[in-house]
Every structure is written in structure tokens, then in C-alpha cells.
Amino acid sequence: MKISKVISINLAILLSLASISTILIFTDTIQYSNAQGSDTTVVMDSQTILLEGKTLPANDYIHLFDVTPYIIKTGHVAAKLPCDSNSETSLRVLIGQAPNLKAADLELVNELSKPGAMCIYHVDIGSTQQGDTGIITDIALQNPTNNKVKFGPTATIVIGVEEIMPGAEEAMPMGNMSMGNNTRLT
Numbered sequence: 001m002k003i004s005k006v007i008s009i010n011l012a013i014l015l016s017l018a019s020i021s022t023i024l025i026f027t028d029t030i031q032y033s034n035a036q037g038s039d040t041t042v043v044m045d046s047q048t049i050l051l052e053g054k055t056l057p058a059n060d061y062i063h064l065f066d067v068t069p070y071i072i073k074t075g076h077v078a079a080k081l082p083c084d085s086n087s088e089t090s091l092r093v094l095i096g097q098a099p100n101l102k103a104a105d106l107e108l109v110n111e112l113s114k115p116g117a118m119c120i121y122h123v124d125i126g127s128t129q130q131g132d133t134g135i136i137t138d139i140a141l142q143n144p145t146n147n148k149v150k151f152g153p154t155a156t157i158v159i160g161v162e163e164i165m166p167g168a169e170e171a172m173p174m175g176n177m178s179m180g181n182n183t184r185l186t
Contacts (some may be wrong), residue, residue, distance in 0.1 A: 004155065004174065005070065007049055007149045010033055012153040014071075017047060024153055033103060037164070039164060039165050040073050040164065040165045041070075041163065041164055041165065042162065042163055043161055043162065043163065043164055044160075044161075044162055045160070045161045046158065046159065046160045046161075047064070047069070047157075047158070047159045048156060048157075048158050048166075049064055049149035049156060049157040049159075050151050050152070050156055051155035051156060051157065052103045052152065052157075053150075053151065054150075054151050054155075055148050055150045055151070056091070056141065056143040056148065056151070057143065057148050058145060058146050058147055058148050059142060059143065059144065059145070059146065060142075060143055061094065061140045061142040061143065062141045063139060063140045064136065064138060064139045064140055064141055064157060064159060065138065065139040065159050066098075066138050066139075067100075067137050067161065067168070068097075068129065068137045068138070068139075068142045068168050068169075069166065069168050069169045070137070070164040070165060070166055070167075070168055071127045071135055071137060071164060071166070071167050072125060072126065072127055072136040072161055072163075072164060072178065073126060073138065073162075073163035073164060073165050074124075074125075074126045074162045074163045075121065075125045075136075075159065075160055075161040075163075076123070076124050076125065076126070076152060076159075076162075076179070077093055077095075077104065077120050077122065077125060077157065077158070077159050077160075078120065078121070078156075078157070079091075079093055079106070079120070079141070079156070079157045079158075080112075080118055080119070080120045080151070080154055080155055080157075081118065081119060081121065081155060082117070082118060082119075082149065082151070083113065083116070083117070083118065083119035083147060084116060085116040085162045086117050087108050087110070087113055087115045087119050087123065089106075089119060090107050090122075090143070090144070090145050090149070091141060091142065091143055091144075091149065092141070092142040092144060093106060093123065093139065093140075093141060093142075093157070094119075094138075094140040094141070094142050095125055095136050095138070095139055096134060096135070096136060096138060097134065097135045097137045097138060097157050097168060098137070098138045098147045100134070101138060101140060101142075101183075102112060103142075104123045104125065105123060106121035106122065106123050107121060107122055107123060108120075108121055109121065116155060118152070118155065119128065125139075126133065127165075129176075130150075135167075135168060137168045138178050141157060148179055154180055
């Protein structure tokens with residue numbers, strides 16, 4: 001009698017755990033389906049690029065992030081870069097769809113900046129069908145000056161992408177991101 005009671009209790013526990021697992025799997029499927037129904041996917045992807053010791057040549061750029069064939073629907077870029085005594089950096093964070101990249105409108109974070117040394121800037125990014133930003137698939141860091149930039153300690157770029165959606169290939173023909181005549185960096 002005791003053995004059958006133990007077997008019955010173990011069977012009841014196993015059935016309970018199986019039903020809980022089924023509920024959890026079903027819940028995850030519903031959340032995924034809802035995200036897919038809106039033509040966007042929540043990705044929560046984050047990249048931290050450490051620039052210390054790196055050199056960015058004059059009139060050149062570093063390609064940092066590319067989600068092609070998707071479009072960045074919502075995201076954020078934070079950059080800790082060398083700055084002058086007026087808290088201005090000579091570098092540009094470029095966003096867009098290669099080869100059409102434009103300088104992002106960076107906002108200074110005064111509380112975390114040291115004018116004349118390193119300043120922190122940030123910008124929210126998101127693709128639009130019209131407007132200044134347009135489609136965003138690529139993020140780059142550009143040195144538009146005639147002098148190379150050597151990055152010191154704590155120089156970083158942090159890119160966070162929260163949502164992506166398909167459609168980059170339909171938005172614009174792909175191009176070459178070289179600094180040659182076909183690239184339009186503004």
C-alpha cells in the first residue's frame with residue numbers, strides 16, 4: 001500500500017510540473033506571436049565598443065553596427081568621446097542606410113562630461129519612411145577632420161537596439177560604404 005501511495009504522489013507531482021511547463025511555453029508563444037503580428041521584433045541588442053588605444057585616421061570612419069536586411073525601429077547611441085573646452089567633439093556618429101549616412105544630432109550629457117577632455121553624448125534613433133533620419137540600418141563613427149584621432153582611456157560607444165523590422169532591402173538599393181565617390185557621408 002505504501003509503495004502505491006508513493007507512486008501516486010510522485011505521479012501527481014510530475015503531472016503538476018508538466019502542466020506548469022505547458023503554461024510557460026504557451027505564454028512565451030503568445031508574446032512572440034504578438035510581437036510578430038506588429039511587423040516588429042523586440043531584440044534588446046546592445047554593443048559596447050571600447051576605443052582606448054585605437055586610432056581613427058583623418059577623413060575616415062569606423063563602421064560600428066549593421067542590421068541589414070532589417071531596419072532599426074527604435075534604439076539609442078551613447079558615446080564618450082574626446083571634446084574641447086566648449087564640450088564639442090570633432091567626431092560624428094553617423095546613422096542611416098549605407099551608403100547614405102548622416103550625422104546624428106548628439107545631445108551632450110553635462111553631468112557626465114569633462115570639457116576639454118572627454119564628454120558623453122547620446123541620441124535616440126529610429127527609422128522613418130520620411131524625414132531627416134529615413135531608414136536606419138547602419139551606425140558609424142566618422143572623423144571628418146584632417147588629423148587622426150587617438151582614443152584615450154574610457155572612450156566608448158554604446159549602441160542599444162530595442163526593435164527591428166523587415167524592409168531595408170525594399171527601402172533603398174544597397175551601396176558600398178567605402179570612402180570613395182559612391183559613399184555620401186554628410
